[in-house]
Amino acid sequence: MAFGKGHHLHLIDGSAFIFRAYHALPPLTRKSDGLPIGAVSGFCNMLQKYVEGNHGPDAPTHVAVIFDKGSHTFRNEMYDQYKANRDEMPEDLRPQIPLTRRATEAFNIACKEKEGYEADDIIATLAVQARDAGGQVTIISSDKDLMQLVGDGVVMMDAMKGNRVIDRDGVFEKFGVYPERVVDVQALAGDSVDNVPGAPGIGIKTAALLINEFGSLEELLDRAEEIKQPKRRETLIEKRDQIELSKKLVVLDDKTPLDFTLDDLEVRDPDPDKLMPFLAEMEFRTLTKRIAEALDVEPPAIPDTTPEGANPPAGDAPDLPGMDASTYECVRDLEALQSWIDAANEKGWVAFDTETTSLNEMTADLVGISLCVEPGTACYIPLTHKAEGGEGLFGSDDLAEGQIPLEDALAALKPLLEDPAVMKIGQNMKYDAKIMARYGVSVAPIDDTMLMSYAMNAGQHSHGMDTLSERYLGHTPIPIKELLGSGKSQITFDRVPIDKATPYAAEDAEVTLRLWQMFKPQLHQVKVTRVYETMERPLVPVLAEMEMAGIKVDRDTLSRMSNAFSQKMAGLEDEIYELAGRKFAVGSPKQIGEILFDELDLNLPDGKKPSRGKSGNWSTGADILEDLATVHDLPRRILDWRQLDKLKSTYTDALQNHINRDTGRVHTSYSIAGANTGRLASTDPNLQNIPIRTEEGRRIREAFVAEEGKTLVALDYSQIELRILAHIADIQALKDAFKDGQDIHAATASEMFNVPLDEMTPDVRRQAKAINFGVIYGISGFGLARNLRIPRSEAQGFIDRYFERFPGIKAYMDETTEFAKKHNRVETLFGRVIHTPEINAKGPRAGFAKRAAINAPIQGTAADIIRRAMIRMPDAIKNLPAKMLLQVHDELLFEVEKGAEDDLIATARDVMEGAADPVVHLTVPLVADAGQGANWAEAH
């Protein structure tokens, strides 16, 4: 049947896929010969994901991947500068281009290109043909040049952004005009990427404004004399030719002569005989396996052919036999357990993993333990699995048959787990160590594969076991969901039948051991052994202690505050409804936007509406509402309500639920490998974002209290990041100010504006403070302007003057960016490596990456310093009646018996202020300020 009504054509922008794949992945190479294949790998992954997603009524009947061919097109005939500013294709991408064609063919998808034409023209031609035949078209691309085609059954879909569909309204959002006028806007605005000139000084927003006013580009150009703004009018008249040329360049050619028809694009089933050999040739281990499973065929063997003596680059499988679940042993009696213990003793190491009833270590019960001493042999020791079946909704309370009694097993394992001569290897050992601690076993010494990966690969990828296994072993572990289910019917691990639990649990231990064997020698190669040994590994027991100690939180205080907040909110709601003219959900930004900007039709003080978010809703963030508060009473009420809602839902209500039944305290969990910069992150609950900036919020800290007879003591580093900046960038004026103990923001202001310190006004100081912070974050004129609410030009002037006065800062920023571009990473003073894979990306992502690269050494060095202090702290305070409870990036919170406060402060201060020594000699002093009191509000 010929293509027509009821048919659905998918047109995939192949070049976009390639570039996205290239930039999203690290430079992988084929193991056997070093051929670069990162982009091909990503491309195949995207195709596979695409194919997997094609189900249901909307599935395509026809599909093609369209590529560009040749760099010289008919547009170059019209304008020789077209796309002339494009960078050369990266060297390691060029050889991959033909492979992406082959990949498309291998997936059995039509692959089309035409010499002298861009992919966009072919797409346009096919889309128009399909539309005219009465069919439906989806263009899979995010290229705005294609938006002119949308409408009449043609939509675009952005596969990179969760398959977001762009229809006529979506186009309007982007361009401010509907698809038929998109080329007019593009002709005016030009395009820096394609080097389309457009009209100088006119961007998309202005272009849309003009087109909407005059109806079309032609009309606009004919009546250009009517434009009021003189500059704009002149441009349009003078540059008429250039604008008309621009339009010709952006209009897609929908009459490309093609040597095939729509019917040739019919969707074909994947052909394993084509696909599997290709994937095997590329040596994609994980992908081959995944697709083989999906197609239900045997995956081809991929030989392991690392050349002798070569260092396996990250991302390749180790030279080990494959994993085999049938080799796993279920240990059911003490005799069998003892032989595993003997084996571990003999080796001197053992991979160790616990299975429990919950992810919360403070409440989880131990269900079983798995061990692995060498690849290929691992075991699971079930301990407290429940019997299957049984009465009642929740199954049996009896233990399953054939398990070693918990106490016997622990007694047998304890000497091994505590043996200083046997290394216990885990993935996120803090979790397992805390579980075991609650059963009276202190696991030591430990190695942690998650932390090894973090030390080597921060910024590259996350460090969970599934990620590491897939990436480095080419093996996808059994998903826990397969055992526990998900959602409402989820069960706990003790309800999993032992025969199902065994392969899962033993596999985790084996994966951990294999990762350890791979990572251990790599630490040296990447030169992060010291980072791992001195700032990661020793932190595990320290954090475990802090988390188990927890902090006392007074439920009554929180509960009273909750009630007070509720009442205030109820009052505010009445006023809000009154002002809005109707009832609505105050917690819904969408509805707030509709009320303020549609129904009340309010405008910001500058007469404009705010921007819209990704889903087309008005922005209603605090800064917008703050501005809007000058023209109406409603925004202020909403701001007040939001603040109370936040305090109540996130703090006074939620914290109560985190008070542990047994200890009466709140136990957070710190993730060591979460933040790329080396900072910790606190979760469940997050105790690193308890309010302090507003008086109302600050009172929540009154609920964090010391135990009877004790005091809370807080020490925080004063301006640690600015001190580090002064040291790294070697800014003498700042260093002197710190040495003299001056107010650093005032000193900065004085230096910048030539104002003597004793004549400093708060406002000038405030501005200098904003600049100081901005510098740490990779300042931009725009950002500073928005922060200080001053004109952009003025903000830029501040920055220029700042760099003039402190040229070392500018030099630091430039050098850091250069280093990152060259090495794809930056480093802290202590050698922590933070990868910056996006630093050489194009477009706005490069900006983000650059600022992150500037910030990372500063934030990361500060994180290193407090880590070092924390690691030394337990030993330093061991003779004091004190415990370290919390870390909040530059602050440590302790609980100490009354009377010992001053001793603790003196000791902890010494540790903190000397934490950089002896590895780094800072040329600025570190200063820790101290406070104390019955609660956290007083101590701070």
Add this chain to the structure above:
DNA sequence: TCAGTCACG
């Protein structure tokens, strides 16, 4: 599950 918002350093 995502987007929007807002709490912290």
Add this chain to the structure above:
DNA sequence: GACGTACGTGACTGAG
């Protein structure tokens, strides 16, 4: 000349 813009996190909510 315009793009989109401070860095790093986690939790809660409404809406699809």
